[in-house]
Amino acid sequence: MHLCKFLKFMGVVIVLALTYIHMQMQIVDLAYRGNNKEQQIRTLIEENGNTTYKILMLKSANHLGVAMLKEDSDMQFADAHDVVQIAASEEFLMEDALGEQPKLAKRTNPLLSLLSFGIEAEAKTAE
Secondary structure, rough: OOHHHHHHHHHHHHHHHHHHHHHHHHHHHHHHHHHHHHHHHHHHHHHHHHHHHHHHHHOHHHHHHHHHHOOOOOOOOOOHHHOOOOOOHHHHHHHHHHHHHHHHHHHHHHHHHHHHHHOOOOOOOOO
């Protein structure tokens, strides 16, 4: 009878040991997968930075100027006849200039005007 209990106990211990070993192997496998994913992410971030730099270089004024000045380029500088002037009435221009001040005054909170730090700072001229 003792041999049967011993074999059952050993069977349970073996199953638990194999389960523990399998879990440890899964943990190591997940760690390797995580490292591979991090390496892929670093590579993609570096490629993204390189691509962004290349796009900014293509959009830069120097690159556009060199491309425009090539002999076989279809691009050209804007001439005086390409500029369009728009006539506006004096009233419209005066409304725009005067309209800015009341808007700023309306945006301030009346409670903040009671406090000293709520008032807009003004520069003093040195005399």
